[in-house]
Amino acid sequence: MHKTKTLNRNFIVRNMGTIMSYLFLIVMAIVIIYPILLTIMSAFNVSNSLYSTSFFPENFSFTENFTYLFNNTAYLSWYTNTFLLSIVTMVLSTIIVVISGFVYSRYRYQSRKSALMSLLLIQIVPSGSGLIALYAMASSIGIYSSNNTTLYTYVFMTLIYTAGGTTMNTLLMKGYYDSIPRDLDESAKIDGATQLQIFTEILLPLVKPMIVVVAIFCFLGPIGDIIMPKFLIASMSSDAKTLAVGLMGLINDIKDSNYNVFAAGAVLAAIPPVLVFYKFQDYIVGGLTSGGVKG
Amino acid sequence: MSKISLRNISKKYPNSSNYSVRDFNLDIKEGEFIVLVGPSGCGKSTTLRMIAGLEDITEGEFILDDEVVNNVSSKDRDIAMVFQSYALYPHMSVRENIGYGLKLRNYPAATTKKQVDDISKDLFLTQYLERKPKELSGGQRQRVALGRAMVRTPKLYLMDEPLSNLDAKLRTTTRTEISRMHRDKGAITIYVTHDQVEAMTMADRIVLMSMGEVQQIGTPKELFTNPKNCFVATFMGMPSMNLIEGMYQAGKFSCHSFTIAVSESDRKILDDAGYDGKLIFLGARSSAIRSGKKHELSFPDSCFETTAMNVEYLGDSVNIFFDAEPMNLFVGTLGTGERQVNIDEKVTLVIDNTKLHFFDSETEESIKYNVKAKN
Numbered sequence: 001m002h003k004t005k006t007l008n009r010n011f012i013v014r015n016m017g018t019i020m021s022y023l024f025l026i027v028m029a030i031v032i033i034y035p036i037l038l039t040i041m042s043a044f045n046v047s048n049s050l051y052s053t054s055f056f057p058e059n060f061s062f063t064e065n066f067t068y069l070f071n072n073t074a075y076l077s078w079y080t081n082t083f084l085l086s087i088v089t090m091v092l093s094t095i096i097v098v099i100s101g102f103v104y105s106r107y108r109y110q111s112r113k114s115a116l117m118s119l120l121l122i123q124i125v126p127s128g129s130g131l132i133a134l135y136a137m138a139s140s141i142g143i144y145s146s147n148n149t150t151l152y153t154y155v156f157m158t159l160i161y162t163a164g165g166t167t168m169n170t171l172l173m174k175g176y177y178d179s180i181p182r183d184l185d186e187s188a189k190i191d192g193a194t195q196l197q198i199f200t201e202i203l204l205p206l207v208k209p210m211i212v213v214v215a216i217f218c219f220l221g222p223i224g225d226i227i228m229p230k231f232l233i234a235s236m237s238s239d240a241k242t243l244a245v246g247l248m249g250l251i252n253d254i255k256d257s258n259y260n261v262f263a264a265g266a267v268l269a270a271i272p273p274v275l276v277f278y279k280f281q282d283y284i285v286g287g288l289t290s291g292g293v294k295g
Numbered sequence: 296m297s298k299i300s301l302r303n304i305s306k307k308y309p310n311s312s313n314y315s316v317r318d319f320n321l322d323i324k325e326g327e328f329i330v331l332v333g334p335s336g337c338g339k340s341t342t343l344r345m346i347a348g349l350e351d352i353t354e355g356e357f358i359l360d361d362e363v364v365n366n367v368s369s370k371d372r373d374i375a376m377v378f379q380s381y382a383l384y385p386h387m388s389v390r391e392n393i394g395y396g397l398k399l400r401n402y403p404a405a406t407t408k409k410q411v412d413d414i415s416k417d418l419f420l421t422q423y424l425e426r427k428p429k430e431l432s433g434g435q436r437q438r439v440a441l442g443r444a445m446v447r448t449p450k451l452y453l454m455d456e457p458l459s460n461l462d463a464k465l466r467t468t469t470r471t472e473i474s475r476m477h478r479d480k481g482a483i484t485i486y487v488t489h490d491q492v493e494a495m496t497m498a499d500r501i502v503l504m505s506m507g508e509v510q511q512i513g514t515p516k517e518l519f520t521n522p523k524n525c526f527v528a529t530f531m532g533m534p535s536m537n538l539i540e541g542m543y544q545a546g547k548f549s550c551h552s553f554t555i556a557v558s559e560s561d562r563k564i565l566d567d568a569g570y571d572g573k574l575i576f577l578g579a580r581s582s583a584i585r586s587g588k589k590h591e592l593s594f595p596d597s598c599f600e601t602t603a604m605n606v607e608y609l610g611d612s613v614n615i616f617f618d619a620e621p622m623n624l625f626v627g628t629l630g631t632g633e634r635q636v637n638i639d640e641k642v643t644l645v646i647d648n649t650k651l652h653f654f655d656s657e658t659e660e661s662i663k664y665n666v667k668a669k670n
Contacts, residue, residue, distance in 0.1 A: 181380060181382065183378050183380050183382035184382050184384060186347075186349050186369075186376075186378070186382070187376070187378055187382035187384075187443075188384070188395070189348075189349070189368075189369045189370055190347060190348075190349075190369050190370065190374060190375065190376045190396075191370075191395050191396035191399055191443070192370040192396055192399040192400050193370065193399055194370070197399065202384060205386040206385060206386055
């Protein structure tokens with residue numbers, strides 16, 4: 001008796017795995033893409049009520065929502081505030097992370113283990129839980145009673161975002177440094193390099209992908225955050241707001257909300273992050289997936 | 296030209312209770328090629344890394360040109376090293392990789408370029424100079440690593456298993472390459488390997504280590520023909536030396552499988568050392584085990600009959616494995632001129648009793664070592 005295994009003739013049964021995967025991917029794509037499309041469409045729709053908003057613009061206008069944004073709100077000021085805040089945060093935290101990751105990865109000292117552990121522990125506390133304390137701190141060091149409240153608040157926020165951006169990213173960065181064989185350091189040492197030269201000439205070029213990833217994370221952090229700026233700049237003039245807070249103001253009031261202008265603002269706000277992602281997509285994928293630097 | 300002394304060097308890692316290297320003593324003359332060899336974990340790489348300055352020396356002195364350099368950092372010791380993983384800088388081209396050490400030492404760009412060009416010509420790398428390491432094959436990477444060391448003229452070359460990632464054929468050619476470069480440069484080379492063939496073929500002197508301790512230091516010939524103890528005897532040579540425990544009495548050595556007469560000179564040594572009537576280890580290299588009428592006539596007192604367990608055909612010779620009770624496996628290597636042996640066949644073997652080694656059964660030290668070393 002020979003038992004021959006026959007190929008299952010049924011196409012669907014045979015390719016069940018592939019079909020299920022594609023089905024899942026299609027559903028996920030719709031879930032992600034639909035809201036984005038909806039936002040873009042509403043940005044070009046002139047209408048005053050959320051309920052009348054349909055997917056395809058009824059009163060199509062290229063510019064009207066955007067003109068409103070620039071003429072009737074302090075949008076440009078929000079925009080500069082936010083991206084200035086983001087860029088400064090990005091530069092500061094990236095510098096700190098690049099150095100601290102190196103130290104955690106390459107040096108052995110007494111408090112190393114406990115320092116690493118505390119970095120992890122800090123992650124456990126949700127950042128929102130410290131808001132009241134932050135407000136209290138800001139007010140106790142006299143930010144709100146100073147002459148230049150806006151500037152000092154932004155400096156304060158930059159420091160907080162920078163500190164917030166360093167914890168998780170330091171661990172990420174350390175992991176990436178760890179993936180670079182120590183043989184390279186040793187080889188450079190024997191070639192005659194100083195510690196600083198090993199860091200700048202050997203390791204920095206090799207961790208570039210992760211530097212880009214960390215920089216992008218730090219750049220995006222402040223753009224999306226709404227809770228902290230809302231707390232800290234609640235009482236200030238419209239000019240002092242960040243994008244998220246400012247845009248939120250447009251739809252806060254149920255009677256006087258303008259969803260289409262909000263959408264227009266959101267679309268404009270999304271442009272820099274999208275460009276950054278587009279430009280560095282190879283680094284982002286490469287940096288996150290592989291530690292693959294082979295000697 | 297420079298010379299090196301290692302005095303009572305020991306290494307103990309902070310979180311370990313044992314010494315990784317204990318009491319390592321070695322004087323290296325000008326231009327010597329020293330090979331540190333031993334099984335993995337024997338401390339040979341640790342010793343090399345201490346010489347390189349990559350590990351701290353726990354105890355002892357490392358003297359380079361009459362100067363204790365224990366606390367001198369690697370970059371000031373004037374050494375070059377080839378790593379097992381090659382450790383090429385992935386973001387630099389081959390040219391930059393080879394020239395990096397010169398650049399750091401502030402050589403003029405023109406000199407650097409010329410030296411890199413010269414060395415890459417020697418190593419057949421000229422056409423790859425602008426490539427990145429990842430675009431090279433294993434053998435080419437290895438040559439870049441060699442080039443990076445050879446481009447300078449340091450006091451000391453260190454090599455940490457540089458051939459272990461190459462295939463067998465490439466290994467043989469690169470071995471020759473390294474020996475040739477050592478002769479050209481004339482600087483001291485310390486070479487670490489676990490492969491006794493590399494050690495035998497390249498070394499001026501071999502340092503054989505085990506468990507962090509030096510077992511024997513000597514020329515390849517000394518280690519092969521006059522091993523100091525059982526470990527050295529079995530480590531050097533392929534297949535490794537046969538060792539079997541048995542009783543020595545009145546000029547005869549007898550174990551479970553056979554009884555043979557020892558040679559007159561050996562008998563004198565053993566009797567003088569007071570081993571008559573004691574248990575000893577007999578060591579016989581596979582090349583000392585023969586078969587055939589001619590040999591039976593030459594050594595009539597050292598023949599025995601046994602059964603072949605396995606046969607390994609090697610082209611110009613054949614390894615034959617015999618069961619030697621209670622648990623030892625005996626290997627004999629027969630040349631092409633000798634008789635064919637099949638598996639499970641009964642065969643009469645002859646042990647060439649002029650080539651035997653004897654070891655104390657407790658200390659495992661060679662009984663003949665001191666006598667031979669004197670001659």
